[in-house]
Amino acid sequence: MEERTKSFSKEILKLENIELVCDEICQKLRLNIKTELKRRGAIVGISGGIDSSVVLALATRALGKENVVGILLPERDSSPDSLMLAQKLAHKFGVKTFVEDISQALEGxxxxxxxxxxxxxxxxxxxxxxxxxxxxxxxxxxxxxxxxxxxxxxxxxxxxxxxxxxxxxxxQIVASTNFKQRSRMSMLYYYAESLHYSVVGTPNKHEVEQGFFVKYGDGGADVMPIGHLYKTQVYQLAEHLGVPQEIIDRTPTTDTYSAEQTQEEFFYQMPFYEMDLLWYAWENDYQIDEVAMVLNKETSEIQNIFKNFERKKKTTEYLRLPPIF
Amino acid sequence: MKEIQDVKMKILQYILEATSSIENDIKDNTLLFDEGLFDSMGLLFLIDFIRDEFKVETKDDELVVENFSSINSIAAFILNKLELKEPKKMIIIHK
Structure with missing residues (x-):
């Protein structure tokens, strides 16, 4: 929780100096990978989605394009757009890529x-x-x-x-589909170990804190440079870093099930713009009346949303815990 | 035909076993979600219990707080569903 100095508004999460934010993230990423982890570069799994695109762009800026490798990990249920957009992204940032279709591993x-x-x-x-x-x-x-x-x-x-x-x-459905994220994690570590690089994870703040990730799957990484950023801030960075517009305009999907599915209908239950503001208000203890007025909602609705957040954070604690010994 | 006290007792026994709670802490009107007794998986297991014990299926649109907030509301939900299945039998509700 941050020290509360501002009154609640729709603009409260807007990054004022994006260049500075990018610089700070990149400086920390360099320190994490080179100094703390003592690795030579970064492996990023790229899906054609906004989060992995921003992470690839940041890693390139932090370490140089010659020290970043993008891995594309399609499987039978992936949208063909994901592969096409991920390739476009890698081309834009001049990053070397490998495509590994994991369908056969998943069959196995x-x-x-x-x-x-x-x-x-x-x-x-x-x-x-x-x-x-x-x-x-x-x-x-x-x-x-x-x-x-x-x-x-x-x-x-x-x-x-x-x-x-x-x-x-x-x-059974969750446990079996989680093979997808865990297989991807295995392949990312194959490349990381074979090059003496680090795996750079792509979850944003909501995914980390609401538990929208697979333990030892997409939650398995050495460093998560956007784990503290709200989704609207990730979009701000994407615009600033020059992520292709098609990726920015794409509706975030899970790309996990055979039927098309947005992240909103799968997990979040509200548009990102609102969720960012509500989560910020909840974790910084803003008054329900104030939040309701700014967002033009009933106080009872805000109260129930806050309870839902509390439940999500509590029930997903298990995902964020390291092994107990 | 089931009587409401019998239904409530079975629900209470299930909750005590599922949540390791103490009997005196759970009243018929205790708000189960507000007290943190059930999360998503807990609710899902409760729905399984209602199906297995009372042969009552819960549908998507019945998953509302009014049907599941307390032992009172769960019992009323179960009895209403049973009444719809067996409309000719009298249901005695003790309030």
Whole structure:
């Protein structure tokens, strides 16, 4: 929590001196990698999304493009746009890339088979070849109830069918799809170790603090240079650093399930702009009345959103804990 | 036909076992989420329990705080669903 010196406003998170912010992050990244970790460069997994793009741009600025390698890790369910945008990004920053399709590794782990088995338990007529599936939170964040996931399947004719996920199937779907992030982490460390580089992670502040990452998956990295930045600030940096506009304009997706799914419907339940301000207000103890007035919402809604934040932070503590010994 | 006290007792027993709570701490009107007794997984396991014990399925749109906030509201939700399944049987509700 920061010392509260400003009254709450919609502009409160706007970075005033972006060049200085970039300089500070880059200086720290150099110190972390070269001095503390004693590594020669940076490995960044690039997905064509905004966070990994900003991290690649920062790493390039901090260490020089010759000391940064971008790894593209598509699999069967990835959008083709992800690969195309990641390549465009690497080209823009002059960074060497490797493409590693992890679908075969995931087949080996039984990722797709285990996931589809759980989906079929819920929807016996699910056809993994033709139908697509995703999990999502149907409740609104302003309801004072913990989030529970529903499974949605999308038929070839576009029909959506949704059902509340029983615990067994929910856990099996999450555990099997988490093979994706963990396989990516393994491949990133292969490159890092073979070059004596560090793995630079890409989670932003919300992902870290709300637990929107996979333990030892995308949460497995040596350094996380944007782990303290709100999503709107990541966008500010993207504009400043010259990340391709197509990446900036793209709606953030999970790129994990076969059906298209935004991060908002999967996890956050509200637009980033609002979430940034509300999270900031919550963690800095702003008065609910003041926040409600600025954001033009009911105080009861803000109260329930704050309770939801508190629950998310508490229930995801396990993800952020190191091994206990 | 199930009576509300019987339903409430079964819910209480489940909560005590699932959350390692002390019986005296949980009243029929204790707010289960506000007290931090259930998180997302806890709620999901509770829904499983309701399905297995009372043969009551919870739908997406029934997942609202009014149905799950306390033992009172969970029991009312279960009995309402059972009444819809077996409308001819009388349900006795003790308040």
């Amino acid at each position: 782990f039984g990722c797709y088979k285990r996931r589809d088995e759980a989906v079929t338990n819920v929807f016996p007529d699910f056809d993994p070849i033709q139908d697509k599936a995703k999990i999502e939170i149907k409740q609104t964040i302003s309801q004072n109830i913990p989030n529970v996931f529903s499974l949605t399947i999308v038929k070839p004719n576009g029909t959506h069918i949704s059902r509340l996920l029983p615990s067994k199937e929910y856990l």
